[in-house]
Amino acid sequence: MTGRGDVLITGLGLVTAAGHDAESVWKTMAAGRSLARKDPGLADLPVDIACAVPDFDPAAELGIRLAGRLDRFAHLGLVAARRALIDAHLDMTALRPERVAVVLGVGANSLQTYVKEFTRLGEGRARSVSPLGLPRSVPNMIAGEIAIDTGARGPNFTVSSACASGATAIGVARDLLLSGACDIVLTGGSESARSRMSAASFAQMRALSTRTEHPEQACRPFDTDRDGFVLGEGAAVLVLEHPDHAHARRATIRARLCGYAASADAHHPTSPHPQGLGAEQAVRQALADAGCAPRNVGHVNAHGTATPAGDAAEALALLRVFNGAPPPVTASKSVIGHALGAAGAIEAALTVLALERQEVPPTANLAQQDTGYEMDIVTARPRPVAMDLALSTSCGFGGQNAALVFAAP
Incomplete structure (x- = not known):
């Protein structure tokens, strides 16, 4: 390969519906069964x-005081x-903190905090609005909190490209490393x-699956009977490192x-380009x-x-890129x-x-693909594949797309 340059993944942390560490997450993903369930917090909604x-206990993970001033998206990310960092065997005290970015x-x-605080404001109770309402909920705070927690003093920010945000962040992190701005980036979503x-x-918006009586069958990517996604949550952080370091x-x-x-699709606020042109370009x-x-x-x-x-749009894009196969x-x-900004x-x-x-x-819940969109989608059980390169694609509202290419060490 003669690309612009590689950076190295030397550690990763995962907190998802499939588990709180890489081994348990992989084991659950390999089972290929949906984890969708009734959510008490969404009771009485359509x-x-x-x-x-x-089984995620923020207080046990972070301590009562820190957990109490952070929102759930920050709990997961932190x-x-x-x-x-543990997976990468990194001791922050032994690093140059100004060379570590987030x-x-x-x-x-x-949105949980915003709804609660706006309700108080709308009821005329401005003096009861929490002073933590903003600092615990603005998007950049997860990067800031990781810096506070680790002592990383390099470039520090969040990126937002809807459901492509996590993938975009990883790409931007690579650019920072290749530019020489830092040695290590903690990145993800x-x-x-x-x-x-x-x-x-x-x-x-009719974006969610309505199979609420059978949630384990709800999310059916690329199936002829698909009707939308299932809301999720989670976080993934990768340690990206310059090869020399x-x-x-x-x-x-x-x-x-x-x-x-x-x-960018440059097409529609919420719908992808029907031919997947932006995804194909990425x-x-x-x-x-x-x-x-x-x-x-x-x-x-x-x-x-x-x-x-x-x-349909993504399948068309992939079929064109890979010449139909x-x-x-x-x-x-x-x-x-779908963990939205963390999904990528x-x-x-x-x-x-x-x-x-x-x-x-494997992919869960795939029974039959649409005629004209057929791909080799893995189902039922993990499939051994000899590979040197793998691709991850992400798309989001606003027609924003991101693609990442990973290689074996």
Whole structure:
């Protein structure tokens, strides 16, 4: 490959509906069964199902005081960051803190807090609005809180490109490393989409699956009978490192990030381009950035939300890029739901794990693909695949797309 340059993944942390660490997450993903369930927090809404992170105790993880001043999206992201640092065997006190950056993707912010505080304001109780209402919910605070927690003093910010945010953050982090601005970036995404406002709004848009009586069958990416996604939550943080720095400390290399690109559909606020032109552009440019051809890619972790228009557009894009025969595809949201701004980061981490294990986890709930959109989608059980390169795709409202190309060490 003769691309622009690789950066190395030396650690990762995951907190998802499938588990709180890489091993448990992979085991659950390999089972290929949806984790969607009735969500008590969404009771009485038109769609009351979601994929929640189970058995997650913020106070036990972070301490009562810190957990008390943070919202759930920050709880998830901060725990994922701590686990990523442990996985990378990094001691922040031994690093140059000004050379450690934090770049996180967040699609929205904590709508739970905003709804509560706006309700107080609307009821004329301005003096009861919490002074933490803003600092605990604005999107950039997850990057700021990770810096406070770790002492990282390099570039620090969040990016927001809707459901492509996590993937965009990872791409921007690579750019920072290649520019020489830092040696290490903690990057990924964090989001809790299980707010009543999100559920009500997405339901009104007809974006959510309405299979509320059989939630485990609800999310059906690329299936002819798909009717929308299931809300999820979670966080993934990757430790990206400049090769010189990683080699100097003899770090264990989990994978290489060798290609990234982003694009815009310039078509519609919420609907993708019907031919998937923006997604296709992002994938082609990411492959060019990696200096590889489509035939070199051994696996695709697709955006795959199970919306009728979104899946069709993405399938068309992939079929064109791969000349009608994409490599084995999986759609992780079928199992863990759609974590919105964190989805691209979680799927990037799963792509790294697929490369490590040389197998592709299955897609849940796929019975029959649409005629004209058929791809080699892995179902039922993990499939062993010999691969050197894997691709992860993400798309979002506003017609924003991102693609990441990962390589084995």
